[in-house]
Amino acid sequence: MIDVGNLIQGTRIHGSLYRDPSVFARELDAIWYKVWVYVGHESEIPRPGDFVRRAIGLQPVILVRGADGKIRVFFNRCRHRGNMVCHLEHGNAAAFRCPYHGWTYTNNGALIEPTFSEGYDAGLRKEDFGLTPLPRVDSYRGLIFASVSPEGISLDEHLGGVKEFIDLFMDLSPSGEIDVRTGIQKLRYAGNWKFMPENSMEGDYHGPFIHKVAFALHSKRTGFDVSSLYKNEIPDVIRSIPGGHMVEDYRKATIEPPKREPSPARQAYAAALERRYGPQKAAQLLTTIAPLIYVFPNLLYLMTHIRVVQPVSVDETYVYYQPVLLKDAPDEINVGRLRDHEFMFGAAGFISPDDIEIMERNQIALHAAGNEWLFIGRGAHRDKVLPDGSSIGHTMDENHIRGFWQHYGRVMSLPAREPARAGA
């Protein structure tokens, strides 16, 4: 078994963590098939029978709302000879029929009948051949997580201190609810999956270099000037949260509001936030950037969207960008969010493609083994560690990246998962 213990040393990490196929194989068992992994949002499956096809690590799963209204996650694999029972990416189905030999399951996962059942022993019990559910499924504010492992900490414990920030993001909605039925921009890049959370959460440091032109275009368009975030560094923004989570908390980083008069829709939106949260919190929501959030290992909340990181191999990753609409906000606000999103993100956006190009170059560069260590030491001399184990740093500090790697190292060093149990 790979020992990652000596590959993560405080302010330095070893290049093989991004490059070694045996590290990736270990990650599947120690992370992807062990911890809570985000699989989808309740708004994607509002009606009984609604489903979406997803993956946890390399394992295909179906997230479905059954006829009984209950949300379940099943391994997408027929109990007969193991074919994929659901090949559509999303839809509504009363039943899932395996295309191979026609075994059919209700959307609650029960086997209706093995086809040509007269050929089976009378003692064969249908109840023993339902779709296999993921052993653990839970949700927080509509975000649905599942775990391949039957044991482990609760979702509540896993999220811990990051819940406060998820709440803040959700609070941008005048009803406290979001809708992610906006389609999915799907990208792939030739690089390790861990580049995505790292890069996504340190934009204040790399922004002035790779996003300068795009940031200038953006502030011209929206009236919000984000350059203040890196011109004068702001303390207490970057947070490392126990559990490997990362947050950019901008509550103390007020941005100059646009000079122009807000539109009627913007005024109505502001009024709705005031009604729900009171003037003080509403003002904060309207004059600061919502927190940028990474929930270990695969969920990011970034400005306009939910982003899901999907590992494919040690040097290939899929990324899914799903814009978030704010339920009960004026249409103009939500359309504006979509247009803002397209400006920044997706394959043809003006900001995130530069990040992806950087990740691909990073993957190539890390084959150079002259000095194997990456340095993640910015702000280490002034780390503020809080009693709960989280740390806070300045806008460009790397304390959250150090926290990510410490957690990663811990999870990767835990005893390997027991071999798959026989039977059942």
Next chain:
Amino acid sequence: MDESRYEEWLDLWSEDALYWVPCNDDDIDPARHVSIIYDDRERLVQRVDRLKSGSVLAQQPKPRMRRLISNIEIVERGSAQLTVHSNFILGVARGGTQQIWAGRSIHELRSQGDSFKIARKTVLLIENDQEIPLLQFLI
């Protein structure tokens, strides 16, 4: 488009231009559903400005590109407007690989003087529901 003659390309468009590349499907509602590109004239100018700025990392070095356009068909002919469908296949060579992009373009052309301007261009990528690499050029 293949030779980075951005200003000339921009001149082809009308003032109320719309350059649209739908995401996930060909007939989505852009007010409810995300697009890959949804550029009005202002953003089209920004797209070109950004490409010209030299700051686009996926344009360093510049990819070599060449496209074929075929099956050109006028599907609607008004007094001052034409709707033209065509298919394209585009090769993009960069970083040791060649990407092939393919799709259908729908041009809405408006007559202006003795020529036409592009009022609207919709690009239906055959890959619009797949995991795609960066699209940091004009499609």
